[in-house]
Amino acid sequence: MKMNGAQMVCEALIAEGVKTVFGYPGGAIMNVYDEIYKQDGFEHILNRHEQASVHAADGYARATGDVGVAMVTSGPGFTNAVTGLATAYMDSIPMVVISGQVPLSLIGTDGFQEIDAVGISRPCTKHNYLVRELSELPRIMKEAFHIARTGRPGPVLVDIPKDITAEFGEFVYPESVDIPSFKPTVKGNKRQIEKAIEAILKAKKPLLYIGGGVTLSDSSDLVRKIAEMGQIPAVETLMARGVMGAKNPLLQGMLGMHGNYSSNMAMSETDLVISLGARFDDRVTGKLSEFAKYADIIHVDIDPANIGKLVDVDYPIVGDLANVLEKFIEGLEGKIKPERYTDWREVLERYDNLHPQSYVDSDKVIKPQWAIERIGELLGEQAIITSDVGQHQMWAAQHYPFDRPRQWINSGGLGTMGFGFPAALGAKKAFPEKTVVNITGDGSILMNVQELVTAAEYKIPVINIILNNHFLGMVRQWQTFFYEERYSETDLSFQPNFKALAEACHGIGYDVTTKAEFDAAIKDAIEKDKVAFINVQVARFENVLPMVPAAGALYNMMLPKKEDNTKGEK
Amino acid sequence: MENVRRVISVLVENESSVLSRISGLFAGRGYNIETLTVAPVPNSNLSHITIVTKGSARVLEQITKQLHKLVPVYKVIEHDEMVEKEMVLVKFPIEESLADIEALCAAYNGGIVNVGVNICIGMVADEPCRVRHFLEATQRYNPIEIVRGGVVAIER
Structure with missing residues (x-):
């Protein structure tokens, strides 16, 4: 069929089953927007900033497992999208971003809104394309989706010059992809799988180290099954929260810089690490020479480059987790004896009883940890929780009772403040029947606050719970611990009236200072079914604990005090 | 860990920006490039890139794996049993003894390839360490300019 390049883009998106595109128009992408106007195969959501469009597509992808799609114009439209691409890249999120580019004849002339998108995005995309001929466009669209979702997922950029979207040509969407x-x-x-199975059977203190790859590959059922079969203890990374389910007694918790005591001790004392889709991030390992010092390591990963990158691996297995785990289950069936690890489980239980994940509650002020637990009690398994980056993110990861993968959406690798709100929009578009809550801070929320307008216009009622400590809290915490309390540029006492701000943008706002108000605000926000800001005044100087100081050994944790630590409370 | 020299051949799809993907990977991840040469492979849509790098065993392993991850990369060969050659061009003043220079170049698989009014140009193609020896030896003939071509290698 004859059509122009812009139509081809739309037809390709429809052929890929895309339901929602998040984007923002501009000069170089106008031809495509003209075709979007004429079609009804997918919905377009107009965010109020390109960064938010990409985060929203990312949130959509994380919630569903499908490829998220965002569309931006050239120049500043594209550069605004870069943070979104980098966020998705670091967390291996399947995404296709389409950017307009100046016409081919203007490329290299410093044309209006010209920037080298392919050059800038090379280190933060899985792959990228500059379309140079219309005839390549259908193939490139097909490849972009294929690459985004195949193997280790990741974002792919397709940069399309304006004259190509205007040009007419024959459109045949390829059936399959051939990239040798x-x-x-x-x-x-x-062989490697057999050896790994033998190692598991021989180990005395095995530990499942579960990473975001389990979520990405939708293999949490298989992981749970292996854990159950052998009653093998497990720890989760930040990206894997929900895989084992909060109530699972085998789950020690989250490990790493803000991991709980028994998780970090488990990693320090295990004799066999079974790493599934995790990548030994520095926030997880702490001091490498002390990390899992007594253990052999099985490392299963779809990306060979992750294996042996930071730690030496005894049993490297490159492959899709679901595929490998099925083989593990076959091999362990009937052979694995849960009794073998009873002593090990008891040791970990003693550790957990010694220093459980805890905080000291207060009658005078809302503790952020209490707020998270309360959201968990009120919404539990059915809600999708997104977060921004900082203390609130760590508290959410520590205290929310995540019961399933894809329930917890956050920027782990890049640590992007401003991610949570637009990501929540994406998740809510994918699952309109679920309550979607963005747990955020008074710093992060302002980094994509314009999305109030998007949420109100499209009636995407996500609830933002701002744990407001009038600080850039995580940086403040480091200043307390490591910079002798010199609070350089972290005091956020000067801030907007969040309630009024939400209402000015056609949402709804709540100011909360007591526990009763907190409950009431959440209930009311769900009932009103509007985008909401719940501004919660929380203990100002609360710290995220346990904490392993950067580059320290995992077993050297700063632990929570047993008495109230609301120092300097006014 | 000790740094080791390694010659790597990379077969890539011959498309625009593929070289920037490779050099960008090295720059972005802090890998070292000693020499890099590129040319199309005859009768194909591939290019052959030869990279000489240095690094610890862990870094060298990462280089190979990260190269593999690039979509246009077909094949990565870490050379072990190889024939390795580098070409170099040296410009000498015409006042120097042409016979001596000719003999020197001949000793390293080369010769004089151009003679002008004021200068002559010698060329050799040999193993990189022999090229280094050749360049040391040329010093006594007051070379005006030296251009090294970078290493190319082929597995034996």
Whole structure:
């Protein structure tokens, strides 16, 4: 069929099953927007900033597992999208971002709104394309979706010059993709799997180290099954919260810089780390030479480059987790004896009883940890929780009772403040029947606050719970611990009236200072079904604990005090 | 860990920006490039890139794996049993003894390739360490300019 490049873009998106595109128009992408106006195959959401469009597509992808799609114009439209691309890249999120580019004849002339999008995005995309001929466009669209979702997922940028979207040509959308240089290994090596199974059977203190790859590959059921079969204790990374389910007694908790005592001790004392889709991030390992010092390491990952990158691995297995885990289950069936690890489980239980994940509640002021637990009690398993970055993010990861993967959406690798609100919009578009809550801080929320307007216009009623400590809290915490309380540029006492701000943008706002008000605000926000800001005054100087100081050994944790630590409370 | 020299051949899809993907990968991840040469592979849509790098065993392993991850990369060969050659061009003043220079170049698989009014140009192609020896030896003939070509290698 004959059509122009812009139509081809729309037809390709429809052929890929895209339901929602998040974006913002501009000069170089106008041809495509003209076709979007004429079609009804997908919905377009107009965010109020390109960064938010990309985060929203990202949130959509994280909530569903499908490829998220965002569309931006050239120049500043694209550069605003870069943070979104980098966020998705670091967390391996499947996404296709389409950017307009100046016409081919103007490329390289410093044209109006010209920037080298492919050059800038190379280190923060899985792959990117500059379309140079209309005839390539259908193939490139097909490849972009294929690359985004195949192997280790990631964002792909397609940069399309304006004259190509205007040009007419024959459109045939390819049925399949043939990229001989891109063939990720899916099946794990049989011999290696056999050796790993033997190692598990021989171990005395095995530990499942569960990473975001389990969520990405939708293999949490298989992981749970292996844990159950052998009654093997498990720890989760920030990206894997929900995989084991909060109530699972085998789950020690989250490990790493803000991991709980028994998780970090488990990693320090295990004799066999079974790493599933995790990548030994510095926030997880602490001091590498002390990390899992007594353990052999099984590392299963779809990306060979993750294996042996930071730690030496004894049993490397490259492959898709679901595929490898099925083989593990076959091999362990009937052979694995839960009794073998009873002593080990008891040791960890003693550790957990010694220093459970805890905080000291207060009658005078809302403790942020209490707020998280309360949201969990009120909304539990059915809600989708997104977060921004900082103390509130860590408290949410520590205290929310996540019961399933894809319930917890946050920027782990890049640590992007301003991610939570637009990501919540994406998740809510994907699951309109679920309550979507963005747990945020008074610093982060202002970094994409314009999305109040988007949420109100499109009636995407996400609830933002601002744990307001009038500080850039995580930086303040480091200043307290490591910079002799010199609070350089972290005091956020001067702030907007959040309630009025929400209402000015056609949302609804609540000011909360007591526990009763907190409950009432959440209930009311759900009933009103409007985008909401719940501004919660929380203890100002509360710290995220336990904490492993940067580059310290995991077993050297600063632990929560047993008495109230609301120092300097006014 | 001790740094080791390694010659790596990379077969890539011959498309625009592929070289920037490779050099950008090295720059972004802090890997070292000693030499880099590129040319199309005859009768194909591939290019052959030869990179000489240095790094610890862990870094060298990462380089290979990260190169593999780039979509246009077909094949990465970490050379072990190889024939390795580098070309170099040296410009000498015409006042120097042409016979001596000719003999020197011949000793390193080369010769004089151009003679002008004021200068002559010698060329050699040999193993990188021998090229280094050649360049040391040229010093006594007051070379005006030296251009090294970077290493190319082929597995034996």
